[in-house]
Amino acid sequence: MAAATELRPPAAPEAPAPRRRPLSWARVKRAGLPYLLLLPAVCFELLVHVVPMVVGIWISFKQLTEFFIRNWGAAPSAGLNNYRFALDFNNAVGSELLHSFGITCAYTVLVVLLSWFLGTGAAILLQDPFRGRGVLRTYFLVPYALPAYAAAITWEFMFQRDDGMLNHVLTQLHLTSSGNEPFWLLGNNSFAALVVTAVWRTWPFAFLVVTAGLQNIPGDLYEAAAIDGAGVWQRIRRITMPSLRPVNQVLVLVLFLWNFNDFNTPYVLFGSAAPPQANLVSLQIYDTSFQNWNFGSGSAMSVLLLLFLLLVTAVYLVLTSRGRKADV
């Protein structure tokens, strides 16, 4: 696209210019310009991403415990032990990691599905203009705009056993008797509490993205379908959903990655010691690193988590892009 403005750096040996022209200062300057513009970004990328990642991988092969935090050069090498430890499901560390991995998968699938469903549903229901539509569109975005900790802390209050809102409602509905109220932030219920909180925070994002996507569907498509006798449900099935496919492809992936890596919600809801039923992977790694001060093991787990996410993303993109032109 727009080949007229495409500039190749003639000075760069990797991109041979079609015709050899004498090197002039002006052309070097022109070719160097994009690199100059990119320089700050590259420096900071190196500083905050590339170097920490390399260091992280290096640490994952070290026996870096609390004794070596201030002097990491002295940490003895661990070889593959950190990885072996994390993946040995017969010992405590490995089995806990496997368990929290399973919990995280279940959590992510549930939150992504529910958020996608609510967000897409709301966006479609608000597609046609009616009185109050604008207000609702803005109002639905409030949970998303709220800082994560403010939202989670409010839910934590609502889930309190003795003075929380939820048990009050359940007692009023005679679903539980007073003195017998369930704990929501402990035991099996904690998983449901976590999912509800996450969905409350996440679905408005799906709503926002799908609403934006709906605006790109030309209106005459609907009119043509209506004249051909298609009802509203048929129009949603035949026009809206297929048109949303590219949007959904990105949306589901982003929702998946966010929720799989989610730390804020469980950390605010439960503190750093989450009940095992709601112990997400990032919390587990956090505990290993900062409660047990085993950075080598924590780094190995982060690397494993990254490899898993890369694998899922790659498979997902291959599966969903079939027949579609990749355009990144």
Added chain:
Amino acid sequence: MSDPAVPADTPSSAAAVPPAGRGRAPRSPMAPPQSFLWIRRIGLTFLGIFTAIPLYVMISSSLKPLGDVQAAFRWIPTRLTISPYIDMWSTVPLAHYFWNSVIVATCSTAISVVIAVLAAYAVSRYRFFGRRIFTVTVLSTQMFPGILFLLPLFLIFVNIGNSTGIQLSDTRLGLIITYLTFTLPFSVWMMVGYFDSIPRELDEAAAVDGNGPIGALLRVVVPAAVPGIVTVAVYSFMTAWGEVLFASVMTDDSTRTLAVGLRNYASQNDVYWNQIMAASLVVSVPVVAGFLLLQRYLVAGLTAGSVK
């Protein structure tokens, strides 16, 4: 028929769409049937209530005295008081946390926006060696788990402090740098999408007027990209404002941000839920107001940027 939560009535929604093929059927074919309208009412009412409950609990509890929030929950407060809004500043150093959050979120946003505008202009307007490597790196690091960067950054900061004496852990500067791990890739990615949507004819017109590439960027492209820049800035600020993971590790008592500081309302004997709710509300208002005011830009920015 009339539902207070969802002011949706058939005549107005039918009138809003252009009547097409009127002669064939008594009702316009674009008009949704009753079943759809009922699903719309029920669905939107449900979502409205789901959204409202925590907001209502937050607001109503922030106006209750401590005794009432520690007793059984009540929907309608019996005694209203604004004392939580006054006491919350002295129970914990909330103003201090607030100030730390403002500095950290503002600086990381400003840095990432400036860097992103420059980088995105290069990526959007030039084809050069390394362009693809750069975009793929930025795009993928945005998706990486924060914990992956947290551990090494923490150790790097501690060891830099140990060997050179430059303190980065537990300082605002350190936190600003770590916040770039998520604000920067997001900003670059969004800005590239936004610049791509600005017609190149604008650059060419600027060049005709005698501007160099930098002049074209500053005088023409940046002004045209204001909605995108605002989107990126608000978004970065919001994320930095709500971030918990890095803040919980990289701060101490003097650099604590709101995200972690709110936990301090829970002492060993009492949890000041009314003050927590009041404080949550107060720290949410700036970002929620900013977000909702700029919502129109945000949707435009998202359409141009992430959802291509």
